[in-house]
Structure formats: structure tokens, C-alpha cells
Amino acid sequence: MEPGRGTTSEPLIQVRDLVAGYGQEVILEGVSFDVFEGEIFVVLGGSGCGKSTLLKHLVGLYPPLSGRILIDGEDISRRDPAALQKVLKRIGVLYQSSALLGSMTIAENVALPIAEYTDLDPTALGSLVRMKLNLVGLEGYENHLPSEISGGMKKRAGLARAMALNPKILFFDEPSSGLDPVTSAGIDNLIIHLNRSLGTSMVIVTHELQSIFAVAHRVIMLDKRTKGIIAEGDPKHLRDHSKDPAVRHFFNREPENHFSPV
Amino acid sequence: MVLHLAGRMEAGNSAAILKTLDRILPKSSITSLVLDLEGVSYLDDFGALVLLELKQMAAKQQADFSLVNAKDSVSRILTILKFESLDEKASFAKKRPPNAFLRLGDAALRHWMELNFLVSFTGSVFLQLFYLSRHPKKLRLEDTILCMQRTGVDALPIVALISFLMGLIMAFMSSVQLQQFGANIYVASLVSLAMTRELGPIMTAIIVAGRSGSAFAAELGTMKISEEVDALFTMGFDPTRFLAIPKLIAAVIVVPFLTLFSDLAAILGGLLVGVTMLDLTATGYISQTIWTLTLFDVFWGFGKSAVFAVLITWIACFRGFRARGGAASVGEATTSAVVSSLFLIILTDSIFSVILRYWG
Numbered sequence: 257m258e259p260g261r262g263t264t265s266e267p268l269i270q271v272r273d274l275v276a277g278y279g280q281e282v283i284l285e286g287v288s289f290d291v292f293e294g295e296i297f298v299v300l301g302g303s304g305c306g307k308s309t310l311l312k313h314l315v316g317l318y319p320p321l322s323g324r325i326l327i328d329g330e331d332i333s334r335r336d337p338a339a340l341q342k343v344l345k346r347i348g349v350l351y352q353s354s355a356l357l358g359s360m361t362i363a364e365n366v367a368l369p370i371a372e373y374t375d376l377d378p379t380a381l382g383s384l385v386r387m388k389l390n391l392v393g394l395e396g397y398e399n400h401l402p403s404e405i406s407g408g409m410k411k412r413a414g415l416a417r418a419m420a421l422n423p424k425i426l427f428f429d430e431p432s433s434g435l436d437p438v439t440s441a442g443i444d445n446l447i448i449h450l451n452r453s454l455g456t457s458m459v460i461v462t463h464e465l466q467s468i469f470a471v472a473h474r475v476i477m478l479d480k481r482t483k484g485i486i487a488e489g490d491p492k493h494l495r496d497h498s499k500d501p502a503v504r505h506f507f508n509r510e511p512e513n514h515f516s517p518v
Numbered sequence: 519m520v521l522h523l524a525g526r527m528e529a530g531n532s533a534a535i536l537k538t539l540d541r542i543l544p545k546s547s548i549t550s551l552v553l554d555l556e557g558v559s560y561l562d563d564f565g566a567l568v569l570l571e572l573k574q575m576a577a578k579q580q581a582d583f584s585l586v587n588a589k590d591s592v593s594r595i596l597t598i599l600k601f602e603s604l605d606e607k608a609s610f611a612k613k614r615p616p617n618a619f620l621r622l623g624d625a626a627l628r629h630w631m632e633l634n635f636l637v638s639f640t641g642s643v644f645l646q647l648f649y650l651s652r653h654p655k656k657l658r659l660e661d662t663i664l665c666m667q668r669t670g671v672d673a674l675p676i677v678a679l680i681s682f683l684m685g686l687i688m689a690f691m692s693s694v695q696l697q698q699f700g701a702n703i704y705v706a707s708l709v710s711l712a713m714t715r716e717l718g719p720i721m722t723a724i725i726v727a728g729r730s731g732s733a734f735a736a737e738l739g740t741m742k743i744s745e746e747v748d749a750l751f752t753m754g755f756d757p758t759r760f761l762a763i764p765k766l767i768a769a770v771i772v773v774p775f776l777t778l779f780s781d782l783a784a785i786l787g788g789l790l791v792g793v794t795m796l797d798l799t800a801t802g803y804i805s806q807t808i809w810t811l812t813l814f815d816v817f818w819g820f821g822k823s824a825v826f827a828v829l830i831t832w833i834a835c836f837r838g839f840r841a842r843g844g845a846a847s848v849g850e851a852t853t854s855a856v857v858s859s860l861f862l863i864i865l866t867d868s869i870f871s872v873i874l875r876y877w878g
Binding site: 358359374375376380383384386387388390391395401402403421422449453454455 | 528529533560562563564566567570571591594595598599600601604843844845846
């Protein structure tokens with residue numbers, strides 16, 4: 257089985273024996289996996305299995321209860337502020353609700369991190385912001401406020417902002433939630449497109465089957481009961497050959513309890 | 519002039535490339551600039567920005583500009599970035615109406631809409647109160663009781679503390695003057711009368727506006743922008759009855775009682791100063807207070823604070839329901855709820871004073 261591209265190099269993300277949760281509540285335990293350069297890596301699972309928790313730990317929002325998370329060689333599980341700051345400049349996150357700042361226009365939202373971390377003059381900054389928006393297909397919406405554009409456009413704008421500093425890794429939290437199938441397929445295409453042309457690695461948390469088959473090079477599946485990974489590999493292979501019924505149910509979109517019709 | 523570029527042009531090195539180019543390129547007399555991209559293995563938008571800067575420099579010197587020998591991957595990126603059409607200057611100014619008249623009209627319209635909504639909201643409050651007087655079981659009793667606790671019981675410590683200190687300060691300041699006439703005992707009259715009639719209701723209302731008025735506006739504003747208010751409406755609930763009325767009823771019940779506690783705490787503050795600094799006896803101070811105060815004074819303050827409670831909840835719920843857009847509008851709603859209620863409290867209190875002067 258081909259586990260994505262660029263497997264020969266050092267993994268970009270290394271997670272070892274991660275125990276994740278909030279306070280006393282353990283949501284994931286004993287989770288280990290790698291993400292390689294240039295790979296589209298999908299984390300999937302049913303509702304409440306800890307997908308979003310895993311993502312929040314990967315981007316450094318919460319410290320792990322135990323275990324190690326290495327992103328591009330930096331250990332973020334020790335909460336060393338310098339290491340975390342270094343990592344934060346190399347990653348971008350697209351949140352489920354896009355999380356655009358409501359008081360700023362789309363262009364200002366995208367320009368915010370660029371203006372903070374580079375010393376470009378305003379004209380160059382303007383050109384760069386336009387290129388970012390062209391990249392996600394949002395040309396002409398520079399001066400709109402987030403409340404004036406549709407959900408799909410917000411995702412695109414959020415993506416442009418996440419990519420502002422050309423991160424090595426992009427994290428997506430449910431990129432197609434709340435979008436119609438056409439828009440959602442558009443976001444999938446955009447993900448594939450950016451991965452191919454810029455070589456950015458992507459970590460995507462989702463449970464949209466069609467998106468998974470369209471974009472994923474490799475997936476891990478989390479499960480609520482075992483609090484860990486129950487399957488890893490190519491999604492098409494898992495769908496057809498997995499021995500675990502929970503995995504087959506998920507990929508074939510079947511309910512777990514079969515009710516016989518009366 | 520032909521420039522051969524090679525290697526990766528990306529976010530990490532674009533600033534360095536620009537600096538180098540700026541140093542080595544002649545400042546004038548170029549008639550044409552050709553960029554040979556054959557050696558460029560990787561290009562991102564920061565790299566494209568370097569190309570754009572060169573293009574604009576060429577345009578400034580009226581030189582021809584062209585890109586040649588770009589690899590497929592590189593030219594694909596340039597196409598996606600719409601490199602050819604990037605020359606036109608982008609303006610990132612926020613949209614605003616072009617002249618003062620349009621802006622004035624816009625503001626007038628907005629205020630008109632605001633007034634419209636205020637009238638309809640007030641109407642719906644009265645309608646719902648009327649409805650509830652005939653169907654009392656439809657009142658959300660649990661919400662009302664919870665709200666009474668948050669507005670009343672939870673505010674008691676701070677109201678008592680501030681009023682106690684107010685009474686203390688008032689007694690202390692007035693004693694300096696009254697001592698000269700040997701009229702120490704009138705400190706008790708001054709503190710009790712001023713607190714029950716004026717300062718007790720006003721201080722309590724100000725604290726309630728700051729504590730609960732702001733909370734009401736922020737809660738309703740957040741519910742409004744996250745479509746929870748819309749959800750209530752489509753479930754068949756009246757948002758005013760569901761959200762505003764419990765708060766209104768709770769505040770009208772608890773704020774007058776808070777005022778009574780405030781009066782009491784202030785009298786205790788005065789008593790402390792009287793006994794420790796003015797050689798008054800506690801019995802003397804208390805009997806002077808009882809002799810000064812009439813039941814009317816206490817009821818007057820009690821009634822006034824009920825009116826203040828109505829004003830605070832009414833304006834806070836109104837501002838909350840008006841929030842729209844994003845987080846900033848919730849902040850605005852909260853600010854204007856507190857500011858408007860403070861203004862209304864003082865205004866109403868002046869009106870009450872005038873009424874009392876001619877009527878009482």
C-alpha cells in the first residue's frame with residue numbers, strides 16, 4: 257500500500273503515545289502516527305470520537321496530558337513558548353466557522369499575519385493579498401466584510417488567511433461542514449490544487465465520505481470506545497478490505513444497529 | 519537586458535532576493551527586461567511578488583517586460599495567481615457613502631429604523647405582559663427565579679458594601695460642618711433622608727445597570743447573532759416573552775429590595791461614624807433616624823427603584839435584540855445598554871424630584 261508521497265523524508269509531524277483530553281477527562285489515549293511532507297492526511301471518525309480534540313492538541317491550543325507531539329522537529333508538548341512560536345509561524349489553521357475577524361474586511365483579515373511577520377511596504381502587501389485571494393478564487397471581494405459573504409466564500413477567505421505566510425502544514429477543521437455539495441467539492445478541489453502546486457502538507461479533520469475519497473492520501477480513523485486509532489491507511493482499501501465492522505460501517509455509510517422494518 | 523533566475527523563490531528568501539536585485543540592477547536606461555525563469559524550480563506567491571516588483575520597476579522606466587522559459591509548474595502558479603492582471607492598483611479602502619449628505623441621510627434612516635424598532639419592542643413588551651396577566655402559567659418561572667437570584671441576591675454584597683461606605687463618607691463629611699453648631703445628631707437625619715429618598719435608589723440602579731443590564735444586553739446580543747433568537751421564533755416562542763419578560767419581572771421584584779438593603783447599610787455606615795467619632799449613642803442615633811424618616815420616604819425610594827429596574831431591563835433587552843453582524847456589535851450593544859440606562863436613571867430621577875417638589 258502506498259502511504260502517500262514523500263515517505264522517504266523525515267516525518268513533518270510525529271505524534272507518540274499521545275494522551276489528550278481536558279482536565280481529568282481523557283478523550284484519546286495511546287495515539288501515535290506520522291504525517292509526511294506533501295501529504296494530505298485525513299483524521300476521521302464518528303461524532304464525539306475526539307477528532308477536534310486531536311486537532312486542537314496538534315496546533316498547540318491545549319497541552320497533551322502525556323506523550324509527545326513534534327511538528328517540523330519542534331516539540332510542542334513541553335509548552336516551551338519559543339518552540340511553540342516557531343511552530344505557529346509554520347502552520348496555518350482553517351477553523352470550522354472560518355473565524356474571520358468580523359470587524360475587518362477580507363483583505364485586512366488576510367493581511368493581518370503578513371503585516372505582523374514581514375516588513376513589506378503597503379503596495380507589495382496589497383499585491384500579495386490580491387494574489388492570496390486569487391489563489392482561493394475570491395478576487396473582487398477584498399473590501400467585503402465577513403458578514404457580507406456566503407459560507408463557502410468565508411471558508412475560502414479563512415483559507416487565504418491560513419496560508420498567509422505560506423505555512424508548511426495546513427490544518428483544516430471540518431472544511432466542508434455547512435456547505436452545499438458543489439461548494440464543498442470546490443473546497444476539495446482547492447485543497448488538492450494547493451497541495452499539488454505549493455506542496456503544502458495538509459491535515460484534515462472531517463467525516464464527509466466524498467471529501468475523504470476525493471482528497472486523502474492516507475487516513476487514520478479514531479473511535480470513541482477504544483479512545484484511539486482503529487484503522488490507518490488508504491481510504492479505498494479500508495472501505496473494501498477492513499476486518500473491523502466499525503470501519504466498514506463508517507465507509508459504507510451504514511448504521512451500527514440494524515433495525516428490521518416492521 | 520536579460521535576467522537569469524534560478525533556484526527556489528519562496529516566502530523564506532523573497533526579501534533577500536529583492537534586496538540583492540535592488541542593489542545590482544541599474545536605476546535607469548533599461549529599454550527591456552526579460553526574466554529567464556528556466557532555473558526556477560519552485561515559486562510561490564512571495565516569489566511572484568518579486569517578479570511583480572521587477573515588472574513594476576520596468577514599467578516605471580517604460581521598458582518592455584517579459585517572462586520566458588518558465589517551467590510548467592511555475593507558469594501554472596502564475597496563472598492561478600492571475601499574475602498578468604495584478605498591475606491595476608488595488609484599493610483596500612472600506613466602502614463608505616461618497617458625500618456628507620448621503621452619510622447624513624444614512625444616519626437619519628438608521629436612527630429612524632432604531633426608533634421604529636424601539637416602539638415595536640415596547641409594544642410587544644406591553645402585549646406580552648397583558649397576555650401573561652391572562653395566562654400566568656406561560657411565564658417561564660424558573661428563568662425568572664434564576665434571574666432574580668443573579669440580579670438580586672448575587673448583587674447584595676457589592677450593593678451593601680458600596681452603600682455602607684457611602685453612608686460612612688456622608689456622615690464623616692457632614693459632621694465636619696454640623697459639629698461647629700453642635701448639631702451632631704442631625705448627621706443621622708441627613709444620612710437616612712438622603713439615602714432613602716435619593717442616593718439609595720440611584721446607587722442601587724447604577725450597580726444593577728453595570729452588573730445586570732450589561733449582562734442582559736450581552737446575552738441577548740450573542741443569542742441574536744448566533745441565530746438562537748430566530749430559532750426560538752421558529753419554534754413558536756415569542757422572543758420577548760421568552761427572554762425579556764422574565765428579566766423584567768425579576769428586576770422589578772428584586773431591585774426595590776436591594777434598595778432597602780442599600781438604605782440599611784448606609785444607615786449602619788453613618789451609625790459607625792456617629793458612635794466612634796461624634797460621641798453619639800447608638801440608641802440616640804437610631805431613634806433620631808426613626809424620628810426623621812417617614813414611611814413615605816421609604817416607599818418613595820422603593821417605588822423609584824422599581825421604575826429604574828424597568829428602564830434598565832427595557833433598554834438592555836432592546837439593545838441586545840438590536841445586535842447584528844459579529845462580536846463587535848455585541849460589545850456596542852452592551853456599552854450602549856449601560857450608557858443609556860445610566861442616562862435614563864438620572865433623567866427619570868430629576869423628573870421625580872420635580873414631581874415631589876410640586877406635589878409633595
